[in-house]
Amino acid sequence: MRIVLLGAPGSGKGTQAQRLVRVHGVPQVSTGDLLREAVAQGSPLGQRVKAVMESGALVDDSTMLAVIRERLARPDAGHGFILDGFPRTIAQAEALQSLLAEIGRPLEAVVLMKVNQELLFRRLTGRRTCRTCGRVFNIYSAPPPVPPPCDGRCTAPDLFQRPDDSEATIGRRLEVYQAQTQPLIDYYRRARLLREVDAEGDLDAVATRLAAVLKDVRAI
Ligand code: AMP
Numbered sequence: 001m002r003i004v005l006l007g008a009p010g011s012g013k014g015t016q017a018q019r020l021v022r023v024h025g026v027p028q029v030s031t032g033d034l035l036r037e038a039v040a041q042g043s044p045l046g047q048r049v050k051a052v053m054e055s056g057a058l059v060d061d062s063t064m065l066a067v068i069r070e071r072l073a074r075p076d077a078g079h080g081f082i083l084d085g086f087p088r089t090i091a092q093a094e095a096l097q098s099l100l101a102e103i104g105r106p107l108e109a110v111v112l113m114k115v116n117q118e119l120l121f122r123r124l125t126g127r128r129t130c131r132t133c134g135r136v137f138n139i140y141s142a143p144p145p146v147p148p149p150c151d152g153r154c155t156a157p158d159l160f161q162r163p164d165d166s167e168a169t170i171g172r173r174l175e176v177y178q179a180q181t182q183p184l185i186d187y188y189r190r191a192r193l194l195r196e197v198d199a200e201g202d203l204d205a206v207a208t209r210l211a212a213v214l215k216d217v218r219a220i
Helices: 013-024 031-041 044-055 061-072 090-102 117-126 167-181 183-190 203-213
Strands: 002-006 028-030 081-084 109-114 127-130 136-138 194-198
Touching: 002 013, 002 183, 013 028, 013 081, 013 203, 028 031, 028 061, 031 044, 031 061, 044 061, 044 167, 061 090, 090 183, 109 183, 109 203, 117 127, 117 167, 167 183, 183 194, 194 203
Parallel strands: 002 081, 002 109, 028 081, 109 194
Antiparallel strands: 127 136
16 A cells, blocks of 8 residues: 545544554554654754744755655565655655656555645644653544543553644644645646545544545555
8 A cells, every 4th residue: 555645734644544554554654753753852854844843834845855765765664655744745746756656666546635624723723642652632522531541551641732733833834735735636636646535524434434435555
């Protein structure tokens, strides 16, 4: 399975990618997570991208290309991958196409996760992550269990809000999505790779709709 999940911040790409990982056994490749890890480690990459990420803007294409090239070369991506948050610009999409063509393993599908603007805002402002187990909750629609434990993986959810999920930055991220990432919808439609999913509503219902549009894509 070699697919891209495309959609605005808050459209549920990460959540649905995690479910696909459990079903298909191919890794989720989230460039946002890779960058957040680099920031947390204080690596040279992390130091370079921290301020850009917090502002809600995009990290430059050549940096992102280096990140994705390195990630896709790791052995666990040998049987496929679920790209989440990459590509985000036409230049990234073109570079990805060449990279995959070089190794003879082109994309099989790109799924657009469709969510209305109001719901996106609510999902992003309500998003909280458990510092211990990494699980993502939503204070409106999927609150953490009270009292703990948190899904059995940690004893007390220590929740934090991503710095770029502040109300001020969310507006900027949604604008950046419209200006720089939305053009990919037509790009992939023309490439006959695009499939669309109604990503509103219950997580299980979205997962079922997603599975339906991917039913012809090989699991591995
Ligand atoms: P995400 O977790 O996918 O919402 O990404 C968080 C932030 O990381 C974004 O707002 C960007 O600053 C940066 N980022 C993640 N993926 C990319 C990408 N493909 N291109 C440029 N910047 C990215």
